[in-house]
Amino acid sequence: xxxxxxxxxxxxxxxxxxxxxxxxxxxxxxxxxxxxxxxxxxxxxxxxxxxxxxxxxxxxxxxxxxxxxxxxxxxxxxxxxxxxxxxxxxxxxxxxxxxxxxxxxxxxxxxxxxxxxxxxxxxxxxxxxxxxxxxxxxxxxxxxxxxxxxxxxxxxxxxxxxxxxxxxxxxxxxxxxxxxxxxxxxxxxxxxxxxxxxxxxxxxxxxxxxxxxxxxxxxxxxxxxxxxxxxxxxxxxxxxxxxxxxxxxxxxxxxxxxxxxxxxxxxxxxxxxxxxxxxxxxxxxxxxxxxxxxxxxxxxxxxxxxxxxxxxxxxxxxxxxxxxxxxxxxxxxxxxxxxxxxxxxxxxxxxxxxxxxxxxxxxxxxxxxxxxxxxxxxxxxxxxxxxxxxxxxxxxxxxxxxxxxxxxxxxxxxxxxxxxxxxxxxxxxxxxxxxxxxxxxxxxxxxxxxxxxxxxxxxxxxxxxxxxxxxxxxxxxxxxxxxxxxxxxxxxxxxxxxxxxxxxxxxxxx
Amino acid sequence: xxxxxxxxxxxxxxxxxxxxxxxxxxxxxxxxxxxxxxxxxxxxxxxxxxxxxxxxxxxxxxxxxxxxxxxxxxxxxxxxxxxxxxxxxxxxxxxxxxxxxxxxxxxxxxxxxxxxxxxxxxxxxxxxxxxxxxxxxxxxxxxxxxxxxxxxxxxxxxxxxxxxxxxxxxxxxxxxxxxxxx
Numbered sequence: 066x067x068x069x070x071x072x073x074x075x076x077x078x079x080x081x082x083x084x085x086x087x088x089x090x091x092x093x094x095x096x097x098x099x100x101x102x103x104x105x106x107x108x109x110x111x112x113x114x115x116x117x118x119x120x121x122x123x124x125x126x127x128x129x130x131x132x133x134x135x136x137x138x139x140x141x142x143x144x145x146x147x148x149x150x151x152x153x154x155x156x157x158x159x160x161x162x163x164x165x166x167x168x169x170x171x172x173x174x175x176x177x178x179x180x181x182x183x184x185x186x187x188x189x190x191x192x193x194x195x196x197x198x199x200x201x202x203x204x205x206x207x208x209x210x211x212x213x214x215x216x217x218x219x220x221x222x223x224x225x226x227x228x229x230x231x232x233x234x235x236x237x238x239x240x241x242x243x244x245x246x247x248x249x250x251x252x253x254x255x256x257x258x259x260x261x262x263x264x265x266x267x268x269x270x271x272x273x274x275x276x277x278x279x280x281x282x283x284x285x286x287x288x289x290x291x292x293x294x295x296x297x298x299x300x301x302x303x304x305x306x307x308x309x310x311x312x313x314x315x316x317x318x319x320x321x322x323x324x325x326x327x328x329x330x331x332x333x334x335x336x337x338x339x340x341x342x343x344x345x346x347x348x349x350x351x352x353x354x355x356x357x358x359x360x361x362x363x364x365x366x367x368x369x370x371x372x373x374x375x376x377x378x379x380x381x382x383x384x385x386x387x388x389x390x391x392x393x394x395x396x397x398x399x400x401x402x403x404x405x406x407x408x409x410x411x412x413x414x415x416x417x418x419x420x421x422x423x424x425x426x427x428x429x430x431x432x433x434x435x436x437x438x439x440x441x442x443x444x445x446x447x448x449x450x451x452x453x454x455x456x457x458x459x460x461x462x463x464x465x466x467x468x469x470x471x472x473x474x475x476x477x478x479x480x481x482x483x484x485x486x487x488x489x490x491x492x493x494x495x496x497x498x499x500x501x502x503x504x505x506x507x508x509x510x511x512x513x514x515x516x517x518x519x520x521x522x523x524x525x526x527x528x529x530x531x532x533x534x535x536x537x538x539x540x541x542x543x544x545x546x547x548x549x550x551x552x553x554x555x556x557x558x559x560x561x562x563x564x565x566x567x568x569x570x571x572x573x574x575x
Numbered sequence: 576x577x578x579x580x581x582x583x584x585x586x587x588x589x590x591x592x593x594x595x596x597x598x599x600x601x602x603x604x605x606x607x608x609x610x611x612x613x614x615x616x617x618x619x620x621x622x623x624x625x626x627x628x629x630x631x632x633x634x635x636x637x638x639x640x641x642x643x644x645x646x647x648x649x650x651x652x653x654x655x656x657x658x659x660x661x662x663x664x665x666x667x668x669x670x671x672x673x674x675x676x677x678x679x680x681x682x683x684x685x686x687x688x689x690x691x692x693x694x695x696x697x698x699x700x701x702x703x704x705x706x707x708x709x710x711x712x713x714x715x716x717x718x719x720x721x722x723x724x725x726x727x728x729x730x731x732x733x734x735x736x737x738x739x740x741x742x743x744x745x746x747x748x749x750x751x752x753x754x755x756x757x
Binding site: 121144241249437 | 670737
């Protein structure tokens, strides 16, 4: 059952074996695995239940529907945009479907430096296999590589940079290109069309417009979730109380630590160690029309500048990026005629972004409003330098791919590089917050896994150190920045946590 | 906890919307009288649901300058639903997120007086002077003003480039899903 509490009306009082908070990349997996094993599961999702028929391919309609704060969520100082989902299915409804497993060197680092001995490849393989089966992960065929990605691949090869065409989770893709605004064709195998219906079919009761406001514990054990029925604009329409013998918190790396802190749970490390995979972009302008927004937006992946075996804490990847006019316009420099000069070349534009495996750490704290936690994040000097270096490599790839001109959208003065110019000018300008658009789609690590409560919030199975029966199952449990697209890691760790709960069934649900 | 940072850096750590909403003097701006142009607009009534008529007029003129293309056959902002789109977005979000926007709009209106010491308001300026005023926000030494400019620019771009009328000029073919005519 998937029900909107707005349409149902009234308050909600429920009792269940497990209450899952959040229906995105972690919560939906946990809910489905637990419900399929016969547990009585209630899911609370603060966002609305939008489906393919609502996905209009229009930015003005989809940004407010699918993104936290209408796509305007940002760090407290406004310098880093944080894009997160707010809907049944969470961020998987708008993500771009890179489907890569956790890199082995990252798992090794998590074991050796963070004491998470059980996080081995062999131990995780069953979870990876289940997740990839349900998400229908498969290689992207060469004929599915669109014009944008072909250009980037050509440029990378010309430069001798390492890269590959990735796997993805799409089935019957019509290559419309509107993945980021929700798939109108149900081809994207997001949680919305995979694990959420699977959970529902297994008996889970999934409530949309249901915001968790507080988790209550008694005697060091999680007992119930108190919340509110919320309208699309956040107005409270009713109350929620769900009593459960186990609670799985999967609201994402911003909302999960916010809720724990509001509840006085999780200890002193909650909200700390925020990593965001900050990204900056370069725009290449070509002689011929590309229409980069058509087709699978991201299929090629340049991994030349990340060697996790040599240094598991440092590096960056380059990813093609196409956006529709609104998001493109927000990235282009200046305003008025100067801005239009660049927008007029929209159809001949190709974007390439640097996604950083960051060591900078920020923090999430409760804000004045339940819908607006405070997010702090400042790049350290080395990470800023890495981003600048990444932009130099973006320029090389774009020129090698045939670009006549490359623009780095510094503000107020953009850097315009003509073919033959030295891109190292980017290093002189440097990446400074507030002077170039920085975006994040991967906030993580704010309830990190650790060997004990002095270093983190949850143990290697996702259980909160100071609260028995309370588990976290989203990107906030990553001990460090992941350094790779997080979809499969998030789902696999949530699957693992769910199966751990099932192994402790006798104890937790006696 | 940030005492090791220079003062300029410390100030940048404060949220600009929070800062805009913190000063009593700034808050008083919200009660300043309307300009003749905006008063006329207010008198004419407004379909807006988030911004009042005066704020809507200021916002309209900001968007007009933000998306000015110089193309002779470009559609007029006032002939599209660009401003209504921004208003609808602001009205659809939690007031905790959008609450400071009216004050920001007022600050733009009074920007020439506050930041340039000119006895003029934004909506009374020539197009050239409006651009100079906006450029003052964009290039300000104060990060908070630059970020406020970015917020306004993002709203303007959302309003304008979500309009079907704006797409042909940039070569965007539009959604594959077509709408039936109303």
